[in-house]
Amino acid sequence: MAGLDVRGLSVSLFTRGGVLPALSEVSLSVQPGRTLALVGESGCGKSMTALAIMRLLPEPPARIIAGKVMLGDTDLAALPERRMLGVRGKAVSMIFQDPMSSLNPVVPVGQQIMEVLRRHENLSGSAARTRAAELLTLVGIPDAEARLDEYPHRLSGGMCQRVMIAIAIACRPAVLVADEPTTALDVTVQAQILELLKRLQAETGMALLLITHDLGVVAEMADEVAVMYAGRVVEQGPVDAIFAAPLHPYTRGLLGATPSGGTAGRHTRLADIPGSVPSLAELPAGCAFAPRCKLAHAACTAQPPLKAEAPGHLAACFAALGVPAHAA
Amino acid sequence: MAVATPGLFRRFARNRAALLGLVILVAVIALALAAPTLYPRNPLRIVGPAELWPLQDPRFPLGTDSIGRNIAAIIAHGARATLLIGLFASLTATLIGVTIGSVAAWFGGWVDELLMRFTEMFQVVPGLVFVLTIVSILGGTVQNITIAVGVVSWTGIARLTRAEFLTLRDREFVQACRAMGMPDWRIVLAEVLPNALPPVIVLSSLAVASAILFESAVSFLGLGDPQVASWGRLVGEGRTLIRSSWYISAVPGVAIMLMVLALNLIGDGLNDALNPKLRNR
Amino acid sequence: MLRLLRRRLLQGVPLILGVIIMNFLLIQAAPGSFLDVMSAESQVSDPAMLEQLRVTYGMDQPVWLQLVKYIWSVARLDFGFSYRQNMPVLDVILASLPATLVLMLASLLIALLLGVTAGVVAAVKVNTIWDNLLSFLAVLFFAAPSFWLGIMLTVLFAVKLGWVPVGGMMSITASNQGIVATVLDVLHHLALPAMALGLFYAAVYARVMRAAMLEVLSLDFIRTARAKGLGRWRVVLAHGLRNALLPIVTLFGLQFGTVLGGSIVVETVFSWPGLGSLMLDSVSSRNYPVVLGVLVFSSIVVILVNIAVDLAYLRLDPRIRAR
Numbered sequence: 001m002a003g004l005d006v007r008g009l010s011v012s013l014f015t016r017g018g019v020l021p022a023l024s025e026v027s028l029s030v031q032p033g034r035t036l037a038l039v040g041e042s043g044c045g046k047s048m049t050a051l052a053i054m055r056l057l058p059e060p061p062a063r064i065i066a067g068k069v070m071l072g073d074t075d076l077a078a079l080p081e082r083r084m085l086g087v088r089g090k091a092v093s094m095i096f097q098d099p100m101s102s103l104n105p106v107v108p109v110g111q112q113i114m115e116v117l118r119r120h121e122n123l124s125g126s127a128a129r130t131r132a133a134e135l136l137t138l139v140g141i142p143d144a145e146a147r148l149d150e151y152p153h154r155l156s157g158g159m160c161q162r163v164m165i166a167i168a169i170a171c172r173p174a175v176l177v178a179d180e181p182t183t184a185l186d187v188t189v190q191a192q193i194l195e196l197l198k199r200l201q202a203e204t205g206m207a208l209l210l211i212t213h214d215l216g217v218v219a220e221m222a223d224e225v226a227v228m229y230a231g232r233v234v235e236q237g238p239v240d241a242i243f244a245a246p247l248h249p250y251t252r253g254l255l256g257a258t259p260s261g262g263t264a265g266r267h268t269r270l271a272d273i274p275g276s277v278p279s280l281a282e283l284p285a286g287c288a289f290a291p292r293c294k295l296a297h298a299a300c301t302a303q304p305p306l307k308a309e310a311p312g313h314l315a316a317c318f319a320a321l322g323v324p325a326h327a328a
Numbered sequence: 329m330a331v332a333t334p335g336l337f338r339r340f341a342r343n344r345a346a347l348l349g350l351v352i353l354v355a356v357i358a359l360a361l362a363a364p365t366l367y368p369r370n371p372l373r374i375v376g377p378a379e380l381w382p383l384q385d386p387r388f389p390l391g392t393d394s395i396g397r398n399i400a401a402i403i404a405h406g407a408r409a410t411l412l413i414g415l416f417a418s419l420t421a422t423l424i425g426v427t428i429g430s431v432a433a434w435f436g437g438w439v440d441e442l443l444m445r446f447t448e449m450f451q452v453v454p455g456l457v458f459v460l461t462i463v464s465i466l467g468g469t470v471q472n473i474t475i476a477v478g479v480v481s482w483t484g485i486a487r488l489t490r491a492e493f494l495t496l497r498d499r500e501f502v503q504a505c506r507a508m509g510m511p512d513w514r515i516v517l518a519e520v521l522p523n524a525l526p527p528v529i530v531l532s533s534l535a536v537a538s539a540i541l542f543e544s545a546v547s548f549l550g551l552g553d554p555q556v557a558s559w560g561r562l563v564g565e566g567r568t569l570i571r572s573s574w575y576i577s578a579v580p581g582v583a584i585m586l587m588v589l590a591l592n593l594i595g596d597g598l599n600d601a602l603n604p605k606l607r608n609r
Numbered sequence: 610m611l612r613l614l615r616r617r618l619l620q621g622v623p624l625i626l627g628v629i630i631m632n633f634l635l636i637q638a639a640p641g642s643f644l645d646v647m648s649a650e651s652q653v654s655d656p657a658m659l660e661q662l663r664v665t666y667g668m669d670q671p672v673w674l675q676l677v678k679y680i681w682s683v684a685r686l687d688f689g690f691s692y693r694q695n696m697p698v699l700d701v702i703l704a705s706l707p708a709t710l711v712l713m714l715a716s717l718l719i720a721l722l723l724g725v726t727a728g729v730v731a732a733v734k735v736n737t738i739w740d741n742l743l744s745f746l747a748v749l750f751f752a753a754p755s756f757w758l759g760i761m762l763t764v765l766f767a768v769k770l771g772w773v774p775v776g777g778m779m780s781i782t783a784s785n786q787g788i789v790a791t792v793l794d795v796l797h798h799l800a801l802p803a804m805a806l807g808l809f810y811a812a813v814y815a816r817v818m819r820a821a822m823l824e825v826l827s828l829d830f831i832r833t834a835r836a837k838g839l840g841r842w843r844v845v846l847a848h849g850l851r852n853a854l855l856p857i858v859t860l861f862g863l864q865f866g867t868v869l870g871g872s873i874v875v876e877t878v879f880s881w882p883g884l885g886s887l888m889l890d891s892v893s894s895r896n897y898p899v900v901l902g903v904l905v906f907s908s909i910v911v912i913l914v915n916i917a918v919d920l921a922y923l924r925l926d927p928r929i930r931a932r
């Protein structure tokens with residue numbers, strides 16, 4: 001099975017007010033059977049990244065202007081839409097934050113599952129129905145056969161998310177993109193859904209790109225973490241390294257950590273950092289985090305490159321990369 | 329929060345279609361005002377040869393009708409009737425609608441229930457059938473047509489007013505007025521109504537358009553006042569001559585269409601300008 | 610479902626009662642007695658007969674009793690007697706009804722097909738030349754009076770091109786040519802009036818459909834459908850349309866009365882022998898029983914259609930069904 005390898009992905013929003021850099025040179029990779037958590041404050045471009053991978057960006061205004069989305073040897077970013085149709089829901093699937101509104105309210109859930117089977121697996125009528133019932137059982141919905149004819153509004157949020165997952169894994173995708181799959185759910189249900197995702201990943205060996213706000217989820221699920229700020233990946237590395245020794249001041253802020261190391265805990269939500277995310281229209285030159293950064297210095301008016309501090313642990317920060325404050 | 333907030337016109341004018349509508353409306357109003365000067369004599373008087381096509385004779389730029397009346401004069405004078413009937417019918421509808429809607433919402437309970445049933449009743453009666461019934465029983469005078477059209481056009485306004493009132497009734501500033509001991513009627517007239525009106529105005533402007541369509545249909549059917557120059561009537565009269573002189577029907581129909589078009593565009597523009605939330609639709 | 614049907618029918622009763630009372634008030638408001646007019650129009654001239662009518666209509670009784678009697682007779686579907694046709698009013702109406710229904714259905718079919726298609730295309734191609742063109746056509750037809758449109762269509766397609774007849778419902782020769790030929794003949798006659806009436810509603814539906822479709826296309830489940838790898842049109846038709854049609858269905862019910870009114874005008878343009886022609890004839894000849902009969906009857910039809918629409922809605926939107 002192929003993993004996902006995003007290289008230098010840039011997305012711009014072509015708005016009336018000008019061209020906004022929604023994503024700048026985002027690089028990520030997830031290996032089969034592994035989980036990458038994508039974290040960052042609201043508006044930093046996590047969903048945008050996910051949609052760009054799926055080629056589901058709202059066009060206009062958004063457009064991929066550079067970079068590759070490699071799935072094995074195929075660059076999804078360069079695929080014509082017609083061939084991309086064969087990838088979505090088949091090789092790469094996605095689930096969303098709000099499971100209730102993500103299902104069509106006037107179509108029974110069974111049909112919504114069967115639709116993807118018909119589309120990619122060439123299954124017809126009764127075969128698709130049987131398989132749909134199997135899938136519902138697989139995602140932990142009891143009495144699956146009867147549930148097929150249920151409409152989404154009759155199911156709970158957790159059930160709906162299970163249905164969404166059933167749709168997403170129906171064709172055994174190589175990559176599953178999950179955009180805050182548990183944010184809208186009750187705590188107990190959250191744990192069940194995460195458990196389910198883990199189990200399915202273990203069974204199918206799919207790569208999981210998990211977008212979340214919840215450090216508990218990161219600790220529970222992730223092998224690696226990528227931290228985004230203002231449309232860029234500012235730090236990336238193995239989950240243990242990130243928690244134990246965050247390099248980027250932004251990451252430390254998110255973890256509620258002190259610069260001297262050691263984090264506040266793995267079971268909290270992202271900490272609040274003083275100041276607010278700059279709007280895409282008025283990003284400062286150089287490091288976008290500078291206005292909020294206690295370590296900011298003269299060098300930070302340039303764009304810090306994403307560099308490896310330790311093997312596999314990268315950060316984009318002059319301070320973290322050992323440029324001393326008095327250097328410039 | 330008065331209706332004429334600054335920038336309202338600017339927002340309105342940004343909508344080019346709405347501006348076009350306004351231009352057409354102003355032109356029609358100008359024509360209506362100028363009609364007595366342009367054509368001081370009775371427009372329904374025979375002034376030339378019959379069935380003269382438009383642009384054939386400079387005296388009759390829009391041609392003459394089946395018996396030799398000046399179509400331009402009928403159009404000019406017809407603009408007066410059209411505008412007046414449209415305006416007053418819409419005013420009637422707005423008055424009824426706002427009254428019923430606000431009373432229903434303000435008092436609630438069985439008053440609300442009763443008035444809403446009453447509104448529903450007028451919703452199920454086919455408008456034109458009702459207008460024709462009135463015309464048939466009470467006669468096709470301008471006043472009767474105006475009132476009948478007003479009476480079939482108010483239900484939407486009543487529902488909207490009611491909805492607006494219901495949301496406004498519980499707002500802080502209304503509560504504050506209550507606490508200050510302001511009498512109900514003053515709260516309604518001075519505080520609630522002005523805030524409820526903007527969306528209602530949109531419906532009222534659209535009601536003018538539909539009133540004009542109603543009036544033209546009644547006149548077209550030959551049930552209006554024969555002494556009054558009317559666009560709809562002229563369309564109807566030209567109908568017998570479509571083989572030779574179809575322009576007689578075409579010209580006044582274009583006038584009706586432009587007028588209604590203008591009012592619809594203005595209504596849409598007002599809607600966008602008054603409800604900025606929906607502007608991007 | 611049945612419970613809802615019963616509830617809605619019961620709710621319709623006071624509405625109909627209201628319409629009947631309004632009708633009655635109209636009769637009372639008429640200048641001079643209803644019978645004076647009828648005698649003046651020489652529909653009834655025999656004084657003895659007039660006297661008998663006065664008793665039948667209860668004109669010699671107190672107003673409230675007249676009202677009760679009137680309600681009672683309408684409740685038994687007795688709308689009175691038309692001297693012009695020499696038939697009970699109900700029979701007169703029922704005789705004209707089929708032609709009107711055919712015209713209305715054809716118009717609504719045209720309106721749905723054209724309007725929904727145009728609205729969907731405009732929404733999918735929003736802010737393109739297609740959208741602009743369709744929206745322009747929609748505002749145009751939204752403003753064109755149907756009677757005028759009918760005349761202009763006649764000038765073009767019947768007079769100039771000669772493709773279709775100028776008016777009427779069937780050719781004189783058609784009745785003895787077998788069922789297929791007759792149907793074709795009626796359709797041939799139906800084309801223009803149905804267009805004249807239908808284009809306005811096509812414009813209405815196009816506007817509503819465009820707005821509804823734009824709204825629906827921005828919803829989350831559309832993104833899900835795309836994430837499944839469905840093509841754009843499949844997403845629009847299989848997932849968007851079902852949802853966006855709901856407001857159209859509501860509108861269909863709300864506007865049924867207007868369509869009925871519109872058909873009155875269009876019928877006169879095309880000499881279509883339906884309720885509209887009947888109404889106009891009765892209005893011109895002050896044949897009050899028929900005029901009032903049409904008013905009550907059409908109101909009842911509108912109420913029934915709206916109940917039907919509610920039931921259809923129930924089938925289309927499972928969320929409502931749950932309540």
Ligand SMILES: Nc1ncnc2c1ncn2[C@@H]1O[C@H](COP(=O)(O)OP(=O)(O)OP(=O)(O)O)[C@@H](O)[C@H]1O
Pocket residue numbers: 013015020022040041042043044045046047048049061280
């Ligand atoms: N149509 C648009 N016009 C302008 N800016 C937009 C548009 N769509 C998205 N953006 C901006 O793009 C940025 C990225 O948004 P995105 O949804 O990816 O954030 P996110 O990280 O997923 O946040 P959240 O945690 O709230 O889901 C945001 O700053 C948003 O304001």
Ligand code: SF4
Pocket residue numbers: 248249250287288289290291293294295296297299300304316317318319320
């Ligand atoms: S590059 Fe400079 S401003 Fe940006 S995070 Fe590092 S120290 Fe702070």
Ligand SMILES: [Mg+2]
Pocket residue numbers: 046047048179
């Ligand atoms: Mg997001």
